Amino acid sequence: MEPGNEPLIKFDKVVKKFGDNVVLDGLDLDVNAGERVTLIGPSGSGKTTILRLLMTLEHVNGGTIWVGGKPFSHMYRGDQLVPANEKYLREHRKTIGMVFQQFNLFPNMTVRKNVTEGPVHSLGVPKEEASERAVELLEMVGLADKIDAHPTQLSGGQQQRVAIARALAMRPEILLLDEVTSALDPELVAGVLDVLREIARGTDITMLCVTHEMGFARDVSDRVFMFDAGRIAESGPPEQIFGDPREDRTKSFLKAVLEHE
Amino acid sequence: MDFVINSLPLYWEGALLTIRLTVFGAALAFVLAVVVGTLGTMRNKAARAVAMVYTEVFRGVAALVLLFWFGNSLQEITGFRLETEFAAILALGLNVGAYGAEVVRSSINAVPRAQTEASIALNMTWWRRTRLVVFPQAWAQMLPTFGNLVIELMKATAIVSLIGLTDLTKVADDFRASAVADTFTVYSVALVGYFLFAQVLIVLVRLLERRANRKLGRPTDDSLLGLLRPPSIGTTTGGAR
Numbered sequence: 001m002e003p004g005n006e007p008l009i010k011f012d013k014v015v016k017k018f019g020d021n022v023v024l025d026g027l028d029l030d031v032n033a034g035e036r037v038t039l040i041g042p043s044g045s046g047k048t049t050i051l052r053l054l055m056t057l058e059h060v061n062g063g064t065i066w067v068g069g070k071p072f073s074h075m076y077r078g079d080q081l082v083p084a085n086e087k088y089l090r091e092h093r094k095t096i097g098m099v100f101q102q103f104n105l106f107p108n109m110t111v112r113k114n115v116t117e118g119p120v121h122s123l124g125v126p127k128e129e130a131s132e133r134a135v136e137l138l139e140m141v142g143l144a145d146k147i148d149a150h151p152t153q154l155s156g157g158q159q160q161r162v163a164i165a166r167a168l169a170m171r172p173e174i175l176l177l178d179e180v181t182s183a184l185d186p187e188l189v190a191g192v193l194d195v196l197r198e199i200a201r202g203t204d205i206t207m208l209c210v211t212h213e214m215g216f217a218r219d220v221s222d223r224v225f226m227f228d229a230g231r232i233a234e235s236g237p238p239e240q241i242f243g244d245p246r247e248d249r250t251k252s253f254l255k256a257v258l259e260h261e
Numbered sequence: 262m263d264f265v266i267n268s269l270p271l272y273w274e275g276a277l278l279t280i281r282l283t284v285f286g287a288a289l290a291f292v293l294a295v296v297v298g299t300l301g302t303m304r305n306k307a308a309r310a311v312a313m314v315y316t317e318v319f320r321g322v323a324a325l326v327l328l329f330w331f332g333n334s335l336q337e338i339t340g341f342r343l344e345t346e347f348a349a350i351l352a353l354g355l356n357v358g359a360y361g362a363e364v365v366r367s368s369i370n371a372v373p374r375a376q377t378e379a380s381i382a383l384n385m386t387w388w389r390r391t392r393l394v395v396f397p398q399a400w401a402q403m404l405p406t407f408g409n410l411v412i413e414l415m416k417a418t419a420i421v422s423l424i425g426l427t428d429l430t431k432v433a434d435d436f437r438a439s440a441v442a443d444t445f446t447v448y449s450v451a452l453v454g455y456f457l458f459a460q461v462l463i464v465l466v467r468l469l470e471r472r473a474n475r476k477l478g479r480p481t482d483d484s485l486l487g488l489l490r491p492p493s494i495g496t497t498t499g500g501a502r
């Protein structure tokens with residue numbers, strides 16, 4: 001393979017089980033550097049699991065995940081691939097950031113600390129520098145005035161925007177977004193989506209979004225993956241998936257989602 | 262009344278021992294509770310085994326027996342004599358520390374898993390996320406039960422006269438034995454002493470709780486009266502697995 005053409009993220013026959021429940025059964029998935037992909041599909045089809053595997057919150061039961069041309073779920077011992085140990089994971093997951101459905105801000109820290117603790121403690125960024133960067137990021141998400149507030153004093157939408165700033169503070173190459181607007185009141189959704197559009201426009205971060213916001217998916221994604229039962233039912237550019245889906249499963253899924261809206 | 266005034270210095274000396282035993286016993290119990298309780302939350306099986314052995318052994322053994330053991334038996338086996346006061350602190354600290362370890366363990370386990378996941382997403386090490394994220398949140402949960410435990414510990418110090426120490430209870434008992442005053446009076450003074458000391462402990466723990474809750478951005482009851490409210494039982498280890 002040509003070095004330049006190698007996908008940034010590569011799932012190679014990835015198997016993930018929870019007990020007897022085989023969630024991913026030999027999944028192959030490639031994402032290129034700088035690409036914005038959206039994962040859609042019915043509940044339980046494995047979308048969250050894919051993001052959690054990339055964030056190393058879950059571990060594969062078979063197959064291998066590659067990031068940047070290097071093994072990610074595994075590491076080399078000699079020329080054997082063995083499951084990655086914690087040290088290896090720490091070295092390699094620092095290129096990846098994640099925003100959660102429920103925000104998961106640290107309630108024992110102010111907004112500023114939430115955004116600076118990662119860079120200071122995991123990347124060794126000096127406190128002042130991290131703090132300056134926090135101010136910039138909070139300005140970008142429109143919350144510079146909340147820098148000394150506690151998460152409990154913020155609305156869900158504000159908390160989620162802080163969570164996005166927190167993830168960006170780690171300067172990730174890959175950003176994982178798992179239904180980041182699903183827990184929000186409807187009137188707060190637009191503010192968060194605007195921030196994400198801004199990131200899509202102003203950076204070259206590779207983004208993997210799980211979302212039910214089809215309008216947003218259409219606007220920002222380069223490719224949409226339709227999942228069903230842990231497999232890719234169909235994938236393609238958003239115009240094709242939303243405008244001219246080939247698979248019946250995609251059609252019925254989109255119909256259900258759009259009716260719901 | 263004369264008796265009370267004249268005997269106060271002696272009571273005070275006994276009370277000082279009670280206070281010392283409580284403070285040092287609680288300090289030892291606290292350190293043990295945090296270390297062993299944290300070991301109990303680790304994935305490492307050996308760490309968890311150490312924690313389990315300690316908590317099961319020292320919760321199962323009466324403080325009194327521990328006291329005799331450190332105060333007397335240890336010397337018989339090893340020929341090494343612990344200073345009596347130190348033996349008492351060790352017995353009380355080890356005993357209460359075992360209960361405290363369970364509180365720490367369940368409070369840490371009650372911190373939502375999502376918090377740990379968020380700190381993994383920020384690539385924090387186990388040590389950093391325990392220290393910066395998990396423990397501070399568990400802390401607010403531990404405090405009410407810690408308050409109860411430190412008062413339990415203070416009350417348990419009343420047994421130390423059995424290895425020859427003169428604490429507040431022993432002073433009262435000596436007065437009764439020498440019949441310088443009636444039983445009612447001699448013990449009432451001790452009673453008031455314990456009560457006041459317990460109040461001080463409750464207020465201190467309450468202040469710590471307020472600070473902890475404020476750090477979590479939770480509403481706090483800032484009334485003066487709220488400071489005297491004894492730690493509530495049952496609000497302690499909710500969600501513990």
Ligand SMILES: Nc1ncnc2c1ncn2[C@@H]1O[C@H](COP(=O)(O)OP(=O)(O)OP(=O)(O)O)[C@@H](O)[C@H]1O
Nearest residue numbers: 018019021023041042043044045046047048049050
């Ligand atoms: N920790 C877990 N333990 C057991 N089963 C799990 C666990 N996490 C996920 N699963 C199962 O894995 C399957 C896929 O779950 P996943 O969360 O990836 O789906 P999803 O596509 O994100 O669904 P949704 O749209 O509802 O969020 C489901 O059947 C779920 O029950």
Ligand SMILES: [Mg+2]
Nearest residue numbers: 047048049179
């Ligand atoms: Mg999901």
